[in-house]
Amino acid sequence: MDYKTMHAVSQTCSSLRSLTKTSRISRLQGSAYRLPAMTPLRPGMASKIVQHPAFENICCRIETGSLIYHKSGNCCPNNVLTFPVAEENATNPPVSKILVKFSSKYGVSLRPVLIDRPRLEDQGGVTVGDVYKAMQRLFAEPLSQKQIVAIKRIRDWEARKHEAAKQSLARIEQLGVGAATTPSTPASGSSPERTPEKEPVIEHDDAIIYLGYPFDADALPHTHNTVRRQREFLHDFPYVYASVHVTNVINDVQVFNLTYH
Structure with missing residues (x-):
């Protein structure tokens, strides 16, 4: 079998259940x-x-x-x-x-x-x-300790990335409103686009x-x-x-x- x-059979057959635990037959x-x-x-x-x-x-x-x-x-x-x-x-x-x-x-x-x-x-x-x-x-x-440092770097990077995305979206919405009100005039005071921050290099702890x-x-x-x-x-x-x-x-x-x- x-x-x-x-x-399934051993659940209702105590003899087979006992045999499977004590048998020395390799098969x-x-x-x-x-x-x-x-x-x-x-x-x-x-x-x-x-x-x-x-x-x-x-x-x-x-x-x-x-x-x-x-x-x-x-x-x-x-x-x-x-x-x-x-x-x-x-x-x-x-x-x-x-x-x-x-x-x-x-x-x-x-x-x-x-x-x-x-x-x-x-x-x-x-x-x-x-x-x-x-x-x-x-x-x-x-x-x-290595993992504590790694997880902090990951979380800090994620927080900065999300904040940069929110600021970028706010600038786009501001430019859109400005273009609708004064189409011939570029929006003043707009900040230059920021280079996306690179993902940090994480040193993981792989010790067993x-x-x-x-x-x-x-x-x-x-x-x-x-x-x-x-x-x-x-x-x-x-x-x-x-x-x-x-x-x-x-x-x-x-x-x-x-x-x-």
Whole structure:
């Protein structure tokens, strides 16, 4: 059986459910995403790695760092981490290291999260639950000093750009009124056009966050919590969801890339 069929049957068959958790038959372990961990990945193996089907249905809501079933719209902030699927391998065959990265879009660069779960030979690799914890960690991680400087430069540049656009529009409207009243006389006192300000060069902090390291602050936001988070880079896109998909292998580490929808 494929994974989805096995999962559906095991919901009503306790014998099959128990078997998928205890069997040492590799074919059954593979179908249940419970194969033991393997040796380090090689670059040519990237095309053979398959991500867990759970990633098709669950994503992370960026502004809260919570998990959600995006296809049905039902919120599931943390419960999924208590489901049996959270203990299953994130990939087939399993891997012991996964780097969860944020796709660079809107000029945003966030620090990636590395999951390093060395296992015994008879244990699995990085789990589905590990990946979702990394997704939450990525968006809830406090901003580094480099990122604080970067976000200030971005916001200041945006403010100046919007103010310049307002002034330009006001001049155009003023010239239009002047032309309507005195068509033969050019408007006096008009200021010359300003050269558009170039976008600032932003130095992002791409240093890796290690999932095993503790938070510097609470992971979830509270009204009294003034800690600035990495998700603040997405200030203009608050209602955005991110889901992961497997990409390439870099230095024996499998990369999962977060994308928008």
